[in-house]
Amino acid sequence: MSDTLSTAPASAPLVKWRPTGLLFIAAPILLIAVFLFYPALRSIWGTIYVRQPDGSYAFSIASYLYFFSDSYSLTNLGRTFWTTIVTMVLLIAINLPIAIYLRFKGGRLAVFIQVLALFPMFVPGIVIVYALIRYLGPNGLLQTLLEVVGIGGFQSPYLTPWGPVIGMVWDAMPFTLLVLTAGMSGIATSAIEAAQDVGAGRLRILFSIILPQIKNSLLVVTSLNFLGLFGQAFMPFMLGPTSPEMMGPFMLRTFSTVRDPLQAATQATIVFALCSVAGLAYVRSIAKRRAAELVK
Amino acid sequence: MIGFIKRLDWPGYVLALFLIFFILLPIVTVFLWAFTEQWFYPSVLPTKWGLRYWFKVLERPDVWAAFFTSVQLSAIVTALSAVICLPAAYAFARMEFPGKQFFMMSFLMGNAFPRFALIISIAVLFLTLNLVGTYLGVVIIQLLNTILLMIWLPTAAFQAVSRNMEEAAMDVGASPLRVFWHITLPQALPAIGAALLMTFVWTFYETEGAWLVGAPRVQTMPLLMMSMINNQLVVQYGAVLSVALWVPSLVALLLARRVMGSDSFAKGLGA
Amino acid sequence: MASLSLAGVSKEFNKMTAVSPLSLDIADGELVCLLGPSGSGKSTLLRMIGGFEAPSSGQVLIAGQDVAHTRPDKRPTAMVFQSHALWTHMNVFDNVAFGLKLRKLSKAAIETKVMEALELVGLGGYHKRMPRQLSGGQQQRVAIARCLVLEPKILLMDEPFASLDQHLRERLREEVRQIQRKLKITTLFVTHAQDEALALADRIVVMSMGAIEQVGTPDDIYANPQTQFVANFIGTMNMIPGAVSGGRIRASGFDLDAGFSDGPATLAIRPEDFAITETGTTVLVKRVVNLGPFLLAEAEHADGTAITVHLDKTHPVREGSSLTLTAKRHAIYRDGEKPYRSQPTA
Numbered sequence: 001m002s003d004t005l006s007t008a009p010a011s012a013p014l015v016k017w018r019p020t021g022l023l024f025i026a027a028p029i030l031l032i033a034v035f036l037f038y039p040a041l042r043s044i045w046g047t048i049y050v051r052q053p054d055g056s057y058a059f060s061i062a063s064y065l066y067f068f069s070d071s072y073s074l075t076n077l078g079r080t081f082w083t084t085i086v087t088m089v090l091l092i093a094i095n096l097p098i099a100i101y102l103r104f105k106g107g108r109l110a111v112f113i114q115v116l117a118l119f120p121m122f123v124p125g126i127v128i129v130y131a132l133i134r135y136l137g138p139n140g141l142l143q144t145l146l147e148v149v150g151i152g153g154f155q156s157p158y159l160t161p162w163g164p165v166i167g168m169v170w171d172a173m174p175f176t177l178l179v180l181t182a183g184m185s186g187i188a189t190s191a192i193e194a195a196q197d198v199g200a201g202r203l204r205i206l207f208s209i210i211l212p213q214i215k216n217s218l219l220v221v222t223s224l225n226f227l228g229l230f231g232q233a234f235m236p237f238m239l240g241p242t243s244p245e246m247m248g249p250f251m252l253r254t255f256s257t258v259r260d261p262l263q264a265a266t267q268a269t270i271v272f273a274l275c276s277v278a279g280l281a282y283v284r285s286i287a288k289r290r291a292a293e294l295v296k
Numbered sequence: 297m298i299g300f301i302k303r304l305d306w307p308g309y310v311l312a313l314f315l316i317f318f319i320l321l322p323i324v325t326v327f328l329w330a331f332t333e334q335w336f337y338p339s340v341l342p343t344k345w346g347l348r349y350w351f352k353v354l355e356r357p358d359v360w361a362a363f364f365t366s367v368q369l370s371a372i373v374t375a376l377s378a379v380i381c382l383p384a385a386y387a388f389a390r391m392e393f394p395g396k397q398f399f400m401m402s403f404l405m406g407n408a409f410p411r412f413a414l415i416i417s418i419a420v421l422f423l424t425l426n427l428v429g430t431y432l433g434v435v436i437i438q439l440l441n442t443i444l445l446m447i448w449l450p451t452a453a454f455q456a457v458s459r460n461m462e463e464a465a466m467d468v469g470a471s472p473l474r475v476f477w478h479i480t481l482p483q484a485l486p487a488i489g490a491a492l493l494m495t496f497v498w499t500f501y502e503t504e505g506a507w508l509v510g511a512p513r514v515q516t517m518p519l520l521m522m523s524m525i526n527n528q529l530v531v532q533y534g535a536v537l538s539v540a541l542w543v544p545s546l547v548a549l550l551l552a553r554r555v556m557g558s559d560s561f562a563k564g565l566g567a
Numbered sequence: 568m569a570s571l572s573l574a575g576v577s578k579e580f581n582k583m584t585a586v587s588p589l590s591l592d593i594a595d596g597e598l599v600c601l602l603g604p605s606g607s608g609k610s611t612l613l614r615m616i617g618g619f620e621a622p623s624s625g626q627v628l629i630a631g632q633d634v635a636h637t638r639p640d641k642r643p644t645a646m647v648f649q650s651h652a653l654w655t656h657m658n659v660f661d662n663v664a665f666g667l668k669l670r671k672l673s674k675a676a677i678e679t680k681v682m683e684a685l686e687l688v689g690l691g692g693y694h695k696r697m698p699r700q701l702s703g704g705q706q707q708r709v710a711i712a713r714c715l716v717l718e719p720k721i722l723l724m725d726e727p728f729a730s731l732d733q734h735l736r737e738r739l740r741e742e743v744r745q746i747q748r749k750l751k752i753t754t755l756f757v758t759h760a761q762d763e764a765l766a767l768a769d770r771i772v773v774m775s776m777g778a779i780e781q782v783g784t785p786d787d788i789y790a791n792p793q794t795q796f797v798a799n800f801i802g803t804m805n806m807i808p809g810a811v812s813g814g815r816i817r818a819s820g821f822d823l824d825a826g827f828s829d830g831p832a833t834l835a836i837r838p839e840d841f842a843i844t845e846t847g848t849t850v851l852v853k854r855v856v857n858l859g860p861f862l863l864a865e866a867e868h869a870d871g872t873a874i875t876v877h878l879d880k881t882h883p884v885r886e887g888s889s890l891t892l893t894a895k896r897h898a899i900y901r902d903g904e905k906p907y908r909s910q911p912t913a
Contacts, residue, residue, distance in 0.1 A: 021393030025384040028443050029399060032406060035418060035440055040409065043417035098311055109308045116315040122546045123323070124501030126518040127538045130525055131322035134329055134535070139337045141325045142317075148340055170319070190652035193619050194710075198666025198717060199640035208665070212656040224407065231410030234504050238525070248412045252508060261420045268413040268420075279408030286404055290397070 043265035044272065050262065063266040075244040077270070083161060083236070083246055084229045087168045091176045091225060092218075094169065099180035100210065103187070121174035128170055129238040133158055136166065163239035164246065168229055176221050183217025184210070216285055223282035227275050247271050329535035349532035350540075359537070362520040369431075369506075369516060370499040373438045377495055380439075381446035382488070388447065389454030390480075406444055412504055419508050429513040437505035442495045449494075453487030454480065490552035497545045517541060569630035569643060569720040570595045571616065571753060576625035576635070578611050585611045587777045588625060593770075596751040598744070600764035603774035604800070609757045610725055612774070616755060617646045617723045629721060645714035646723040650730070653698040653706055653713075659685070660694035663713045670717075684716035685709075687746060704735045711743070715750070722747070722754040728763070736760075740767050761801050765789065773797050795903040798835050805874050806900075807834040816899055819868040820848035825899050832901045838863070838877040840896040847893035850874050855886055866890060 050060040067073045098117050102110055120128065135141050136158055143154040157163050187210060195209050211218070233248025240246065245253075247267060255264035329335070334344035353359055387393065388400060418437060419428060427433035457480050465479045466472070503518040511519055517537070524533050570593060577588040586608040593599050601609040614620045616627055618639035627635040634642045653662050663684055667677045685691055688708040698706055707727055714722060724743070728736040744767055747754050758764055764771045765785045773780040773788060773796075780800075781793040792798035799806070809818020811832050816825040818834040825832070839861075850866035857863075862878045876892065878884055 019393055021387040021391035021396065024387035024391070025393075025399055027380040028384045028403070028447060031380060032403070032440065032443060035421075035436055036406060036409075036414065039417045039421035040414060043420045046420070094314075097307065101307055101311060105305075105308065109305065109312060113308065113311050113315060116312070116319045119319055119323075122549050124518070124542060124545070125503055126501065126521045126525075127326065127542050128322075130521065130534045130538055131326045133525065134531070135322035135325040141321060141328070141340075144338065144340050145321075147338070170322075173319075188648075188650050188652055190648035190650055191654055193639070194646065194648060194652045194713070195654070195665070196619075197617065197639045197644075197646050198713070199669045200665070204669065209654055213654070215656070227408065227410050231412040231414075233412040233415075234507075238522070251412065251416045255416055255419060255508065261423055264416055265420050268416040271410050271413040275410040275413070279405075282408050283401065283405060287401065290401075 040272065044269045047262065047266045047269050063262055064270075066263070067266055067270065072244070073250075073267070076247060076250045079161065079244045080230060080247045083164055083168075083240075084226060087165050087172070087229050088222065088225050090165065090169050091172055092221070095173065095176045095180055098177055099184050100206075102181060103184040104189075104192075117177050118174045120170050125171060125234055128167060129235065132163075132167055132170065132239065136163075158239060159241050161241065163241075164232070164236040167235035167239045168232060171235065172225055172228060176225065179217050179221045179224075180214065183214035187213045216289065219281060219285045223278040223285070226278040227282070230275055230278075231271055326535050326538050329532055330539040332532060332535075349530065349536050352530075353533055353536045353540070358515070358520060362515050362517045363541075365515060366500050366517040369434060369438065369514075370496045373435055373442060373499045374492055374496045376435070376439055377442040377446045378492060381443060382450055385447050385450035386454055388451045403444060403447055415505055415508055422509060428509055429511075431510075431514055434506050434510040434514050434516075437509050438499050438502050441502055441505060442499060445498070446491055446495055449491040450484065450488050453484035453491075456487075457483040493548050493552045497549055500541075500545065569753060571721055571755070572626075572628040572631075573612075573616070574626040574628065576612070576615060576622045576627060578608070578615060578620060579623045584777050586615070586622075589779050590625075591772060591779065591782065593753060593755070596753055598747050598754045598756065598767060598769045600768035600771045601755060601757045601774060602759070602761060602764040602771050602800075603780075604759055606776075607774040608777035609759075609772075609774045611777075613646075613723050613725050613755060613757045616721070617644050618642050619646070643720035644723055645717055645719035645721075646725065647707070647710050647714055647727045649726045653709055655698050657698075658694070659690065659696050659698070659701070659709050662698070662709055663694075663716050666713070666717045680716050681712075684712040687715060688712045689742065703731050704739055707731065707739065708742075711746075715746070715752075720753065722752050724754065724756045726757050726759065729759075736763065737766075743767070765801075773800065775800070792835075792898070793904070795833065795835070795900040798898065798900070803838050803875060805836045805838065807836070807872055807874070809834050811899070819870055819872040819874070821894060821897075823894060823897055827899055827901070830901065832899050835898040835900060836894045837896070838875045840894055841876045841892045842895050843878070843882060844891055844893045847891045849889050849891050850876075851889050852884055852886055855884055864890065 047063055048059055048061060049057055050062065052058050052060075095117070098113060102114055123131075133140070136156055138156045138158065140156065140158075143156070146152075146154050157166055191213075192205055192209060195205050200208060231248055232246065233252050236246040237249040237252065240249070242249075247270075251264050251267045251271070254260050254267060328342055330349075331345055331347065332342035333346035333348050335342040388396070415437065418440075422428045422433050422437075427436070461483070462475050462479055465475045470478065501518055502516075503522070506514065506516045506519055507522070510516065521534055521537055524537070572593070573589065573591045575588045575590055576586065577584070578586040589612075601612060603609045611620060615622045615635075618634070618637060618641075622635050625635065626633045629643060639646075654665070657665065660681055663681045664677050667680060672680070681694065682691070685694055688711050690705060690708050690712065693701070693705065693709075698709070701709065710727070727743075728739055731739065740763055743754075743756075756764075756767060758767075765788075768785055770782060770784055771788050772782050775796050781788060781797045783791070783793075788797065789801055792801060792804075795806070798804040807818040807821065809816050809821070809832060810830065811817075811825045811827045812829045814825060814827075816823050816827070816832060816834050821834060821836075823834065848868065850868050852864050852866045854865040855862055856865070862880060862882070862884065864876045864878055864884055866874045866876055868874060874892075876890065884890065
């Protein structure tokens, strides 16, 4: 770093069109090219250009045919969709009211709510899992508390499809809230007061002013949450049922326990493909924002 | 400010109550268990309190081994990440070069992949390179995990350093290297420090990569806790480890967040 | 169109007084400026009239009806905000039409009204633009059209031109004046810029620290400031400490009539109210600034009091020369109030 800087003439402006910048970014670029894009492409390629029993390589979509004819694989895929969508809906349903509340309210209660809602950011996944098992599990603290106030018949979500949903909502809360809050901070209070002034009610303000103004934040949150949730392995593995299971633990088991890297790569490729829509939406929204910033 | 929300604050109380039940109480549970010697089911609070399990945990050699493995891994990964990413962050913030936009986007693209599917495809590659179950394999996969954070936060930090401040220094005769060393770097240092700290903590608790590539030969702290939870070993072990390891990192991260402000995360991700 | 009366209106935030109880009557069709420094309570007062803050006490009467605790949209008021507060995701047409749509008007009626309103603010043909494609001045015109289209009885403007440059402000305030005259709409205009208030208002309400200092026509406020605060805030005023005895005030060599009881007092003279005479107070000119139509001389009396004098250009004056002055007009304040005013002698 010192070389490039010291050889530049002292009068030169700090910003200059220089290819040395490329040198600076070479290492991380190389790293993600070799260890991220290459393996991704390679495993995708490896699923269609397959080593045959006789040792030669040939194009084959047998592993995909297997996946889409195997009812267990399909059930797992369905479970993954269900879990992802339910979690996403819950995340918005919980965080949108919080974000709106925080945008328009100050005071101690608002601080308390904000601190609690962002708190999971500081809790590593393994601790979340442990805490939820002890809290929500059978004979856990929640069940005890409910029985104290006379509510019986508590069914623990632990090891049911709701287990991973709860764990992932916990985990993704802070991110969702931060993005929504950032979007919400772009709405001028006077823009909302102006709407009130012309006679818009609460719901009307929500749907006609607030939601359209945070459209981009909603898009980012939806696409990134989809990507994050669809491929989750850890939460479903620890909190969910073993059969059917989400794609994450399914891939993990196929890779480590069944020791079938080809099928694991096929599953990963299918996850890539399904997530590419969300990924594209995310990249596009980022690109659009950058373009808007450049125009400014 | 808005009249209709102002009138009655029942939404605030509903939200607070929900968050207490959903966020706060699970954490409280962990703390209760950590200081429990006995807790029979219908009791709301532990039936016998005590520190016995703290000593038991600290006596276990596998705990210490995993702890040192994790600290070592996190230190190596954080150092490597800094060496690789900080120059790139400076370049993104202060230099113009061909393809800058494209490369910036391609880093963000890392976000646009489902993480675990990526880890699987990396593991498939590592299988052919004999990196599965090795220390090096875990270092690489955890390093990949830190790049985005380590480029994004320092880039924002370098960008935030006022150009005028640098130009003023050049005006009084400082060479570009001096400007960087005496003006730009010190100004950006708090945020860079925060990024290093967060990288260290996140790497310490990184689970999925280590699990797939490292286990069972490379045993990190989270992996040890996982096995303790899954094997239904003494309940308190997990609680004690959680409290013992997580409280210091909580303090560290809270410090880091003070430096950065809450928006930079979300903004960096394109909100 | 309607009259507006405030009766004992006050506002407290967390036990801090933002507006002390005050009363004010505004006639139908009048344009009144609320003028004061930031923190004087003028915006809070306006927001209470608009319904965005509830008064802690008192009544807000519009055409005789108390609306102090009525929601903004149920009042016949419309507000133009400081930041234009346009809905950035809607185009100009939709911004202006939004309120009409809520009132379930027919499509054709909405279109006619919106186009009329845009025409009125000089933005005919801009209805398809997005807010970000407009200049600051145009954005503020859309905000005005958005208010006018609902035919409010009272128009409230909260420093609407604060973020615009001087030239544009002057143009827009002329347009606002013309529109207001044409529609004869009762208008309250908050500003901290005295030139805006003087140019625009039928009457000015000068506020300071949550209270009304003076209400009057621009001429009256300028020529006859009732309090020392108003005297200082509007235009420039030389404040010369002195003392009254035997019906005369003596301060830094000035000896002028004073209908005041004996004791310390402050003599106030505007820079343009000096005359250069043979006898009078002699001051030493420290600096001369050419302000275009006239010269401004910063002078100093032998006792160290600084005095600012406007001179027309027929009086060549140099730095270092001395001037002999008398006052054509003066006022006297004690404890910031209770003024005495001489009649102009020139």
